[in-house]
Amino acid sequence: MPGWRLRDFHADDLDGILRLWEQCQRTGSEPVYALSEVLASCQKDHAVVAVHGEEVVGAAVGRAAHNQGWIVFSATADGWHGRGIGPGLLAALEKRMAPHGLSKLSALLPDDGSRVDAFVSQGFELKSRLRYVERRIPVQREELGTLHELGGRVPARGLWDSVGGMRHEKDLLEKRLVLPLAQPDLADQYGIVPPRAVVLFGPPGTGKTTFAKAIASRLEWSFVEVFPSRLAADPLGLAGALRETFDKISELEHAVVFIDEVEEIASKRTGEPPSPLQGVTNELLKIIPAFREQPGRLLVCATNFIRALDSAFLRHGRFDYVIPIGLPDAAARRAIWERYVPPAVADEVDLDQLVAASDGFSPADIEHAARTASQHAMEASLVVAPDPHRVPGPRTADYVEAIAGTKATVSAEVAADFLEDIETLARL
Numbered sequence: 001m002p003g004w005r006l007r008d009f010h011a012d013d014l015d016g017i018l019r020l021w022e023q024c025q026r027t028g029s030e031p032v033y034a035l036s037e038v039l040a041s042c043q044k045d046h047a048v049v050a051v052h053g054e055e056v057v058g059a060a061v062g063r064a065a066h067n068q069g070w071i072v073f074s075a076t077a078d079g080w081h082g083r084g085i086g087p088g089l090l091a092a093l094e095k096r097m098a099p100h101g102l103s104k105l106s107a108l109l110p111d112d113g114s115r116v117d118a119f120v121s122q123g124f125e126l127k128s129r130l131r132y133v134e135r136r137i138p139v140q141r142e143e144l145g146t147l148h149e150l151g152g153r154v155p156a157r158g159l160w161d162s163v164g165g166m167r168h169e170k171d172l173l174e175k176r177l178v179l180p181l182a183q184p185d186l187a188d189q190y191g192i193v194p195p196r197a198v199v200l201f202g203p204p205g206t207g208k209t210t211f212a213k214a215i216a217s218r219l220e221w222s223f224v225e226v227f228p229s230r231l232a233a234d235p236l237g238l239a240g241a242l243r244e245t246f247d248k249i250s251e252l253e254h255a256v257v258f259i260d261e262v263e264e265i266a267s268k269r270t271g272e273p274p275s276p277l278q279g280v281t282n283e284l285l286k287i288i289p290a291f292r293e294q295p296g297r298l299l300v301c302a303t304n305f306i307r308a309l310d311s312a313f314l315r316h317g318r319f320d321y322v323i324p325i326g327l328p329d330a331a332a333r334r335a336i337w338e339r340y341v342p343p344a345v346a347d348e349v350d351l352d353q354l355v356a357a358s359d360g361f362s363p364a365d366i367e368h369a370a371r372t373a374s375q376h377a378m379e380a381s382l383v384v385a386p387d388p389h390r391v392p393g394p395r396t397a398d399y400v401e402a403i404a405g406t407k408a409t410v411s412a413e414v415a416a417d418f419l420e421d422i423e424t425l426a427r428l
């Protein structure tokens, strides 16, 4: 007299499944499939239960994926082991899934060896030399709608690594921003409150926007750019639209929020009558304290003209850091050139010469010069037949010529102003 019987799952069994699931967790064999997945499969795929009276004492849940079936959950209640429930459930589940014409049925089990016998007795083969890996997808499905409405996105992986050179800046951003934001518990142990808002400043084209995106990519957070001036057309009015945008942002679990050219809205309050953007500034100033209360997000404001900003805007308590992003040094320029010189000709191109000749260039200037050189070299190859003994592609001379033809975005005067701004306004 076994004291239990098998039957198909029905909706009343959800509680029983939940209890079995919690028991698995308690006993340290963390189930691979999330509870929500198991419950979804109970309702939409295949599930059988073992019951004693109407009490659920065991369950097996499976789903078919093309030709292969997976057992997403199987468990026997404490006190009911050794009574053949496990093998019985597996046999019943396999029978229930048979109409799919599966070629394989697979399951992941805890590596403590428990539960293997039940599977082996039902003809499952124990595979060795396999490891289980998983990755949590950083932006979850529930957030995608909100993210879409905000015009935000999940930045490409690896963007951080693709930022060439800029070792000093990267190091600073990594330590001050990424480290505490990525590991808030560790930061807490050191008594560090992770930063909530920062300003990046520096001449145009030095990579402020790139860095803002790269920080999001490095943290695996969503990236949302807010365009205050575009919100002006909103029927809610500028201030209302800005508030609504930040309300939506607070629905995201994690986000880097980016406002570019922030001097447009937060410049010194000169001029009569006041600029219509003044209202945005006031609203933004009101929003920042609430924004700072929420963990898991970072506001990044960028500006080319930090000295134009209202000093009240920059004050302590609002922005944690005011970080200069300067022109690339030689090492950074080399790394940036390496990104643009095609690999096939990289050995032949005299990088040292390019690095030296592009002193004072921003990353954007280097990109421009590199693209110009490539384009000219290709066009020239249509006129003069290229040397058949050499790999086609731009040569050092093409680059040098393109560099000579590129006007540095940052003039000596702007560069000097920037150094002065670092002295007076940077906060690291």
Ligand SMILES: Nc1ncnc2c1ncn2[C@@H]1O[C@H](COP(=O)(O)OP(=O)(O)O)[C@@H](O)[C@H]1O
Pocket: 162, 163, 164, 165, 166, 203, 204, 205, 206, 207, 208, 209, 210, 211, 302, 336, 339, 363, 364, 365, 367
């Ligand atoms: N460190 C870098 N390595 C490679 N390319 C870069 C780097 N910094 C900037 N760039 C490129 O230069 C261009 C301008 O950068 P951007 O981030 O828009 O500058 P900013 O926002 O400071 O004006 C972009 O095409 C970007 O990809």
Ligand SMILES: [Mg+2]
Pocket: 205, 208, 209, 210, 260, 302
């Ligand atoms: Mg920019």
